[in-house]
Amino acid sequence: MSRLSFRPRPLDIHKKLPIVKSFKDFEDDEAPTSTRNSQILRLAAEADNEVHHVPSKKLAAEIPTPQFVVVDTYERDYSRSFCQPTSYIRARGARAELGEFVEYDLDNEDEDWLEEFNTDKKILTPEKFEALLFKLEVLDHKARERAGVIIPTLGSPIPVLLQLDAAVESLQTQAVQYAVLESVYGYWKEKRERWQKPILRRLQPPPPVNDTNPYNVFRPREKAHRLHTRRMQRRENNVQSFEKLRQVTAIVVPMGGLYECSIRHPHAISNNLDEDEDEEENRH
């Protein structure tokens, strides 16, 4: 068998290509080239038949991946209290905006300090301590907002503006003794001075765009100048939007068993979706 040495022309994606169901279609005696080609194709097909081509499956089985185990305390830690509503769940506002939820979680040094603080007597519960730290953060943020010193990105150390007496006054409703509040405030202020930024993640400004340190993440993206703005269209539960949805599903057609979809008659899509209504009759 001689080696094919021609170079095919680059494939034109707009050109319609014949779909060849069987190699017999291309067998003819006209030119020696075609015979040679069809011979090669037949040989290739035979080879194909002999070698069971399952490259993707084989590869998948061969890719070893790290492992996992079941956590034995899971069923105890996560309660069975979820009741799925019959309608699809709609987002409520972010928890931060609703204001009640304590977004801060004690970290290692907080816990260690608290254990020390509570050595002789259980003065402060972890939950209370956590809530106090959270409120101190929020109060300090508000103080900085009022002073107009909130920066959009992290350039320089962020100092504490909240003073002890202002904190005590705002936290009167927390029903915590002054001495305890003073200790917590002192601990929090010292931690803030070490960290040089808020300890509540939501309040930490992102790194500046020109920060090249690869370990720093979530820089603000420069907004490209756009002529058109896109907005998210919130789905309304009305007849109009469901009608639109129905029209869309008429065009996006499932193939076979609802698994993959294709667009039916893409060139028939016109400005007015309603024109496709008569095509719906031909759907099945």
Added chain:
Amino acid sequence: MGSLDPPSNSQGGKALIHDDDDENHRAASDVRSELSPAANDSAGTPTENDSSKRRKSGVLPLEVGTRVMCRWRDGKYHPVKVIERRKMSSGEPNDYEYYVHYTEFNRRLDEWVKLEQLDLDSVETVVDEKVEDKVTSLKMTRHQKRKIDEIHVEGHEELDAASLREHEEFTKVKNIATIELGRYEIETWYFSPFPPEYNDCTKLYFCEFCLSFMKRKEQLQRHMKKCDLKHPPGDEIYRSGTLSMFEVDGKKNKVYGQNLCYLAKLFLDHKTLYYDVDLFLFYVLCECDDRGCHMVGYFSKEKHSEESYNLACILTLPPYQRKGYGKFLIAFSNVMLLYEIAYELSKKEGKVGTPERPLSDLGLLSYRGYWTRVLLDILKKHKGNISIKELSDMTAIKAEDILSTLQSLELIQYRKGQHVICADPKVLDRHLKAAGRGGLEVDVSKLIWTPYKEQG
């Protein structure tokens, strides 16, 4: 037998493998020839064990870049390269742990190993001679060739050498080794850039609903008492049986979006968290039960993509892999794309989608399977001729992806002066079988969703 002292003139460092990044490859001297087996130790006649031990201790501690055989979790020895090392607190001079990369496998298997897992007899001493690379016919050193082969094997082809090196530099060692997320404790695959406060720990505990992460189990348990979230924040846009899809806007749920990125990065290699989550949408796939909606995987999508990427990152969490969720995510992202096209009507004819590159090895497999199924289904039924462009219009798959898929399956042939598409039903069926059928179906009647819409 008495204990053996290490040789006073420690030659271990010098004798070992040179730095990979060093352009001028020095020929490394042969360790074994320097430690003469004829030397007597204090115990008298040298036994094979003694000289072998002396030889082995001579190479310690291993230098970064050393190649050696290492016992993996399957009990067998595999070739590794030492990426990093750290002294153990015991203070013994040669008491180190080594962070190794298994050269046959992806970087996700990299891990810290103990000295006893390494076969010191296999420490490589290589004279870096020039060999010819068969693919490119270039002459290069064996070292350079091996590096290229490894890059090729691991699926890094799409990154150029410079970015690859840069990427590997700061991500070379996993920081977090294990996480607890809901029901599972999972070994991580890659480095993730958690805030510096988390540099000192190797295990993190995640709340499985809001994805807050903590360093101690007690902290998570305390968090669970107050956290009332039982599903991802955001709108549920799909529900079929126990499967639900939630759409989360990175702008409205910033901390959640960031937490999800930190978590996902543990299992994705070439992605970065360079930019903030505001401009992304996250589609979180969940299995629901009476404890809540548990994330099994997700994909992210830019709100506006310049390069017509319809998908940025895609991940099925390790405990849920090989169950069809990945296929579902791909199919779902494509249905969304088709909806976008349908909504935008003729203004966007020819709109296509493609996943952001680089794709991971698992990602490419999944996509190839998806493209194969969609395209071959059409080819089986289609009558008459068809152009690649038409296939693209019907499926919203990018022409390049269609071409590469058909070419990799060898379905495009050039004969009689033109290209043809081979659609022998037996051949197609074999490819379809290999691509894998089944998996979870996207029931479009259960999708209630409106894509972003252009205004003005």
